[in-house]
Amino acid sequence: MKFSKQRIMTIAKIILPIVLIGFIFYQGQNELRSLSLKESIQAIRQVPSWQFILLILSGLLAVSTMFFYDFFLLRSLEAKAPVGLIFRASWIANSFNGIIGFGGLAGMAIRSALYRPFVEGGRLLKAIGWMAPTLISGLSILSTLSLLHIFPAFEVLEMKKWLWPVIIGVALFFPLYLLFSFRRGNSSIHPKSIALYSVVSLAEWFSAGVVVYLILAALGTDVSFAKVIGVFIIAATAGLISMVPGGFGSFDLVFLIGMQRAGVEEGIVLTGLLIYRLVYYLIPFLIGVVFSAREFSGPVVKMIEDKPIVGPSVEVGGVIWRLQLRFLSKIRHFTLALITLVAGITIWGLAILPPVSTQYEYLESKLPHEALLLANSFFLMGGLLFVLLSTALYRRTKRSLYMMYGASFFALVGMALRGFNLISFLAVVVVLALLLMSRNAFHRERTLITTSRFIRVAFVGLLYIGGFIFFGYAFYALGSADGTEVYPSHEIFMFAASSSIFALVYGLVFIRLFNSFNQPVLGERFDAEKIETVLREQGGNYLSHLAFLGDKRFFFSETGRSFIQFSQTGNRIMMLGDPSGDPKEHSQVIASFLRRVEDLGYIPNIYQIQAQNMSLYHDFGFNFFKLGEEAIVD
Template identity: 85%
Template sequence: MRFNKQRVLTVAKIILPIILIAFIFYQGQNELRSLSLKESIRAIQQIPSWKFILLIVSGLAAVATMFFYDFFLLRSLQVKVPIGLIFRASWIANSFNGIIGFGGLAGMGVRTALYRPFVEGTRLLKAIGWMAPTLISGLSILSALSLLNVFPAFEVLDLKKWLWPVIIGVAFFFPVYLLFTFRRGSSSIRPSSIALYSLVSLAEWFSAGVVVYFILAALGTDVSFSKVIGVFIIAATAGLISMVPGGFGSFDLVFLIGMQRAGVEEGIVLTGLLIYRLVYYLIPFVIGVIFSAREFSGPVVKMIEDKPIVGPSVEVGGVIWRLQLRFLSKVRHFTLALITLLAGIAIWGLAILPPNSTQYEYLEARLPHELLLLANSFFLMAGLLYVLLAPSLYRRTKRSLYMIYGVSAFALIGMALRGFNLISLSVVLIVLVLVTMSRSAFHRERTLITTTRLIRAAFAGFLYLGGFIFFGYAFYTLGSADGTKVYPAHEIFMFAASAAIFALVYTLVFIRLFNTFNQPVLGEKLDLQKVKDVLTEEGGNYLSHLAFLGDKRFFFSESGRSFIQFSQTGNRIMMLGDPSGNPEEHSQLIACFLRRVEDLGYIPNIYQIQAQNMSLYHDFGFNFFKLGEEAIVDMTTFTVSGKKRAGLRSIKNRFEREGMTFEVVSPPFSEALLDQLRDVSDEWLGGKSEKGFSLGYFNESYLNQAPIGIMRDANQQMLGFMTFMPAYQEGVLSIDLMRFRPDGPNGIMDAMFIRLFDYATEQGYHTFNMGMAPLSSVGEDETSFWQERVAADVFNNIRYMYSFTGLRRYKEKYDPKWEGRYLAYRKRQSLTIAILKATRLISKKKDRILLP
């Protein structure tokens, strides 16, 4: 077996961090067992809102120090970039690195994209590559100071001796890096740049430690500053070697061990770590997402896609860069949804404990207790709906926009009755401000509430309220034992139940009102003259004539020279065939139609498209299923002569001998003739229901749009008829209805076809479409796709479909050329459901929408 060094290194990069984290947690298992949730509750309640706001500000200030990395980077490249852009780019890069990581590739990708217009890509990548090692030089310097006991942490090192080589290794990193760069000379990086980057790195790591000290001080601890910084340095080195973004897990455990040795209660340390992650990582990341929504506009992403440079430059960079690019291209839509989701989670955390404020105490003494409980239920309901509406905000639907306004009003009412809190008020106001600023981007009317989405929403609601009950009851159990202020267990259950009921009632009422006052219509009804003008002047296809049935709606191009015919069933829009009219407009017409369909929240399907147009629909994201094949007969070569057609010739001669005649009559038709046609049609149906959509049915207005071929016996009694279906193409003819009396002579279908072919040849037609043989050669083999086999069963066995058995065999006698017809359905959508919807439309059965 050949040794693959690259593969071994790749596997090692995945396994090594997992082993390190597992080892760190094994070393700290005793400390984890002693964690007290009760102490965490008490610590959280001790922090006033104004202090929490100051902690957030300190965290943001610490992150802002990393701005100087980019400032000195661009100065070393001697390029001028606006200060505002540098600040935003550095914030995005560093906040993404803290959460996403990818070994710094996340930040590298952001910098490359945003600085690309100002500096050549290769130079920029090289400069970023030389800057990257200096990002930990500050931690290396602090580690050396810790070993010199400036920031003491020997108690932790003596307790966990495996940390000694770690901190010593990190302490020696900076001098080794200096030695390496000086030996390479000025071709790598200038000494002044190393000094500046290292100073920024020192400020970054030191300011992060200061944030941790501020947090512990706000929680009431009296540990010295140097002690906190010393433990922070040891924990940071442990997080560094774990290679996990932000050192999640390893940093926290080592810091917990160190602060326990300093005499700080476990619950307070745990609370401090949660606040640290919030103010130094999560909130800056959210701000970074907001900045990226502004910076990564369509042109920026298009430029990167056209000229990618990150992928070839970094190992596995191509894959990671593409994933990151996909995220950045959608970040403008993602930002508001993420912030709303986080706001809902924040409300969850605020509603689970009684407010610890003088306002609440004042209101508690003067208002009925039930009113305070109702206020908290409203507040929790708002949080629940923030979470559930986040996906709809991502899709930019107007209904979700207006719902968020109402939900925020309920949140403000709840806050007014339970006491305003800076944090809770800020959460709601941020959502309101961002939604209002983004309102022009909400172009879709709604998303349909399908069964799948309903199940997902129910599951998310269950997790949200189930978690509220679980943790609320846990807080009650721990807090009630020592007098900590918590909600009683029965009130926790009441909050969850009432929030669920309020959310459901609000949603149902709002959707009802929204649908009442906002009823957008897709397309227009049949305008007979307008459709005729398009077909006669611009042409059509084999299905265009079905427009005159009147059972479909129409979407016209801006010029009015082409149209799409479609029907709606449930949450699906079923387009029939390819567009009719001017072929040059088809691509733009389809694009406009699909955009409007999706804006209204429907799922588009296209029934019976022609093979030559599949590439067009593929560009719009469709997959395809072969419905069957249409029999196309060449009139210029067809004849009943020869041994092969002896059966057809015999039928023709027999009908002529028996005095049966065939004539073609043109509209308008008399009432007497229509009555005769109806009698034949009713006998042929035998009490069965008519079909529709892609099949014609007996309708006097429809019949009057084209000629009809009629077969009569020697006594001039009508035996059968066939309705013409013009294709609105030169020399092309097809038929729709073909009906005859069940007790008529054998071979009447063939006789009518033969006589019609004679007529078509006389009139100069060169092509005749005999119609489709559904599922011809589809799903028959055991190796066929399972979807095709299921679809074949659906078509052939559902009771309201015609029986298609033998259709291809019957039409083969006319020696046709077979052309495929296809169903186009969206990727990640069910093919089986699409076929079921089409068959129900054909059988004139439409599904209703559940809460549209």
């Protein structure tokens, strides 16, 4: 079996990051064994809310430095885009790249879509391509400073010698890139642009290191600023070669090893890394989703929806642009579903441990203990519904939107009665705010509940609750051993059972009521006179006469001059042949019919089309297969 060069590169891009991450974790397995749950929990609880807010602001300020990438990019192209749009587009592109990545496709797609009105697409893509390598030039400069012992971290390099070629290679990147660029000449990228991008890159990486230092300082460590920045540089280079968005895993482990050598307790380092991921990646990503809800709800989304994904390249603007349109048409809903899923998992983690706050102590003195346990069950129920409904949110169904409103209500009630916590408050309120902002995008009435979907949802629910019981018991065992305050084992089981029952009852009652008050109808019943009028005035096709069997329903165009005949079988809609009536309306009536079918949660199929219309159905995304032959016999 022969492999093409492109196929080998594709396989390598998948396997290499996995191998690198596995190697890094193998190197740090001793450090992983020494992690202390008790220290991590205690460190998180000791951070005051006001200090946590300041850390969030420092993370947002560090992310905002990347705005100047886009500012200098458009200035080099002499494009006059509003500064506000540049800031929002830059924030969306960079925050999405940090979480989603896709090899930089996320940032390229967003910039191409939002800057396209101000600069020609080919020039823009070329400029972005030349800007991309400079994004790590700042880390290259910092790596050089680390090798010069300005930001010392040699003890980490001596302990993990395989990191030496990594940091030396990253340090050499910037001078080699300069040499390559100058040999190509000024037609490729101007030296001034390289200098400006490099300054921004240096500010970006350095400010991220400052955020890490501030987090560790807030957790009570006394490690010097130079030492923290030095370890951060080594960890960032390890994260860079792993090719995982944000260096997840590889960065964290190398930073953990380095700070342990600097005398910081493992639990505090782990807590600092969790806070860093929150304030530098997750919260900016949430803000990016809010910005994207604004930017991609107007002309950009209309352009995406109006143009078929598959079609002549001259209409869409080339293969790359078609891929970008497809990416952007899905990313808004994907990120909302992802955030909801993460919020549900966050609630899961918070519900395992008793809250520690003066509000909880006050509630405990005023309310029965059983009421507080019921509140935690409601809180966990909200998290369970968040996880189960995340896929339905991606499908944009109204039923899932309204169910999420109820889930958010139960989560907020549970949170109010179990004691206020900033993380749980953000987890629920951010999801609720995004749902309210995106409510107009939920045009589908529902998705049909099939046996396979029910089994998948049940499996996810059991996994969620089973994991809660398992880790709850594990925390109980650890807490009993080291004195950490945890829920007793019988209460853990009670939370799991009651929240599951609450979620099941809520789902069944809600779906029953929703279906009772919302019974949408697709198409019309057989009307012989109306159909005969269309066929007589506009003409039909070789299957139009089958309409008079009276066993099908009919979808008419807005003008009433054409129609589609179809029937429903389970969760599928079977269209019989091409539309009948005015040929000029065929594309329009198919588009309207498919939109309505999608809104009702059905899967469209077409039986027996004419060969000359294959390109039309191809543009609507249909796949083809040959079922048989047809003959005319005398």
